Amino acid sequence: MAIDTTTETATPTPPLGTSRSxxxxxxxxxxxxxxxxxxxxxxxxxxxxxxxxxxxxxxxxxxxxxxxxxxxxxxxxxxxxxxxxxxxxxxxxxxxxxxxxxxxxxxxxxxxxxxxxxxxxxxxxxxxxxxxxxxxxxxxxxxxxxxxxxxxxxxxxxxxxxxxxxxxxxxxxxxxxxxxxxxxxxxxxxxxxxxxxxxxxxxxxxxxxxTPNRPHLDVPGAITVTGGLLSLIYALTTAADDGFARADVIATLIAGLALLAAFAVVESRTESPLVSLPMLRRRTVAWGNLGGLVTFSMMSTVVFVLTLYLQEVLGLSAWETGLVFGVQGVMSVLAGSLTPRFISRLGARRILVVSLAGQGAFGVALLFLNAHVWSVWLVTAAVSLASMFHLGAIISYGLTVTSGVPDEEQGLATGLVTSTQQVGITIGIPLLGVLATTSGDLLSGTRTVLALDAAIVLAAAALIAVGLRTGRTAGSGESGSGAVEAEPVGSR
Structure with missing residues (x-):
């Protein structure tokens, strides 16, 4: 029988995973x-x-x-x-x-x-x-x-x-x-x-x-944020194939930004906001989501341009290209088993910074690829190791954003986490990936994209390290999730 915790009078059921074992x-x-x-x-x-x-x-x-x-x-x-x-x-x-x-x-x-x-x-x-x-x-x-x-x-x-x-x-x-x-x-x-x-x-x-005490749903906030996200995603996914010059892309991009600006105004004035602005000002939420946005957008760009490079420059088949990225998947599994252990010792925010730095560093290694077939080994090794750090960033940014958030706001916090993931996957290729396909020389374009990609990831790692440095550890220290106090951005 399912556990029911939907009423205030029900006896609280302890979360799973709290036993002594x-x-x-x-x-x-x-x-x-x-x-x-x-x-x-x-x-x-x-x-x-x-x-x-x-x-x-x-x-x-x-x-x-x-x-x-x-x-x-x-x-x-x-x-x-x-x-x-x-x-x-x-x-x-x-x-x-x-x-x-x-x-x-x-x-x-x-x-x-x-x-x-x-x-x-x-x-x-x-x-x-x-x-x-x-x-x-x-x-x-x-x-x-x-x-x-x-x-x-x-x-x-x-x-x-x-x-x-x-x-x-x-x-x-x-x-x-x-x-x-x-x-x-x-x-x-x-x-x-x-x-x-x-x-x-x-x-x-x-x-x-x-949430036991159910507030009213913020309808104006729901309309503006949903319309804004739909407009932006349409503009960016369309631009990935047809560029930013199309009138509908420009119009929906402007509409999306305007609706998101209207959403911010609505949320600052409503009693029961869809997204609590104080939550967005938490250091862990703001900087954690920036880390998620960067790791997803930049890794999706790397996979996109390297897929083209492996097939168009090195002449690999689709099946052989799949095998290269299959090694990446194996390394991600390994990273998934190791990352929680490192987080329990060092805290999620430190692992987030280290993971982004590692992803960026192996992005730099990819700048040495060329038109010789032996470069497939460089791609396999560098992407696989970068993927281990990428997986570390995925886990640690999710923990950074959701740690310390009350249960009644977990849906909102995880909604932000997953929205960051979706937007990140969406924006990377149209913003950077198209440089590889429009440069005239695919190899040169690929190197340009990889250089920009690595620079953005390393810069983000530095910014997040600075942004979270004033966050004080909560409770018993930065063990476990590495929870950080919900200190507003810009304080102190």
């Missing part, structure tokens, strides 16, 4: 399996379809320009509605919303698998994106409210972060294998199978949690 109980592991499997499934969806797009387009009669919508139809709702659904979960029940998102994602994946024309396929993709926008923030907030802050949460977030990173990598490899063997529909069918396996397990395992 350092090991997780069987129930702990099952809860973690359900939550991580759902996050892995969504991460897989971001990349599994990419290599199948040409085959899909030929089968459904979609033009090359229309294929962009196979990605955009998912990216728009998955990024635009994250904050809204994270907050709705806080107010009305995270477990309930999580199950709804899983059911929607399963139905959408079945529709996309059996799509008979472009309209039905894009409808399925949009529904998948909406389901992902529900699953990701509610799943993350269920994890952070279910596992007690400290070693239990560190370990749970470490496993979750590892599987999310692995999902992106496996998606690229699995997409190519499945498309060659079974056709593009098998990539969507794989997602349907995942959802249909997880969905029956979740109701009896996951505890319900929500």
């Amino acid at each position: 350092p090991r997780m109980s069987t129930r702990d592991k099952l809860v973690l399996f359900v939550l991580c499997a759902a996050q892995f499934m969504v991460a897989l969806d971001f990349s599994v379809l990419n290599v199948a797009l040409p085959v899909l387009g030929a089968d459904l009669g979609m033009s090359p320009s229309a294929l962009q919508w196979a990605v955009t139809a998912f990216a728009l709702p998955s990024g635009g509605f994250l904050l809204l659904f994270g907050r709705i979960g806080d107010l009305y029940g995270r477990r309930k919303l999580f199950l709804t998102g899983l059911a929607l994602f399963a139905a959408a994946s079945v529709l996309a698998t059996f799509a008979w024309d472009p309209a039905s396929f894009l409808t399925g993709r949009a529904m998948q994106g909406l389901g992902a926008a529900v699953i990701v923030p509610t799943g993350m907030s269920l994890l952070t409210t279910t596992f007690a802050e400290g070693p239990a949460r560190d370990r749970a977030l470490g496993i979750s972060g590892t599987l999310m990173s692995l999902g992106f990598t496996i998606g690229v490899v699995a997409g190519g294998v499945l498309t060659d063997a079974l056709g593009w529909r098998s990539t969507m069918g794989l997602l349907a199978v995942f959802a249909l396996v997880v969905l029956p397990l979740a109701p009896g395992l996951l505890p319900e949690s929500r």
Whole structure:
């Protein structure tokens, strides 16, 4: 039977992972399996379809320009509605919303698998994106409210972060294998199978949690932030293929920035804001999310330009390119098992800074690649080691942002974490990746992008180190999650 903590009169149920035993109980592991499997499934969806797009387009009669919508139809709702659904979960029940998102994602994946024309396929993709926008923030907030802050949460977030990173990598490899063997529909069918396996397990395992004293939903804030995110994501994903010169890209970019500015004004004046401005002024939230934005945007750019480099400059096949990034996935798993241990000793904020510095340093090593085939070994080694630090940054920025946040605001905090992730993945390629494809010389363009990428990551590491240096450790010190007091940005 599921644990119910939805009423103020109910006897509080201790978070999982608080027993004296350092090991997780069987129930702990099952809860973690359900939550991580759902996050892995969504991460897989971001990349599994990419290599199948040409085959899909030929089968459904979609033009090359229309294929962009196979990605955009998912990216728009998955990024635009994250904050809204994270907050709705806080107010009305995270477990309930999580199950709804899983059911929607399963139905959408079945529709996309059996799509008979472009309209039905894009409808399925949009529904998948909406389901992902529900699953990701509610799943993350269920994890952070279910596992007690400290070693239990560190370990749970470490496993979750590892599987999310692995999902992106496996998606690229699995997409190519499945498309060659079974056709593009098998990539969507794989997602349907995942959802249909997880969905029956979740109701009896996951505890319900929500804010006992339910405030009103901030409708003006919800409209402005959702509209702003949708506009920005549309502009950036479109610019990745067609550049920033198109009128609709410019218009939606301006509209997105204007709506986000209006959102800030609305939140400063409402009694029950969708996003608490004091929360955004917490050092851990502000600097932690900057770290997440940088690590996701810059690593997605590296993977994009190196995929082009390996195939167009070195002449590797899609399968051989997948193997290179498969090594990256293995190293990410290793990093996922080690990072929580380092965090328990050094604290999340220190690991965040070290991880960004490491990611940037191995980015610098990639500047030595050239047109000789032996460079594939440099790429494999440097990207794999950079990915270990990247995974460390993913885990530590999530812990930095959510540590010390009250349970009733965990959906909001994890919504910010996942929004940062989605925006980061979205902006890296259009802002930097296009330099490689428009420079005229792909090798020279790749080096330029990698140099800028490394410089941005190293600069961010330095800024975050300075920004968090005045944060005082909370409670018993900076053990476990390395929690830092919620000190407003700009104080002292």
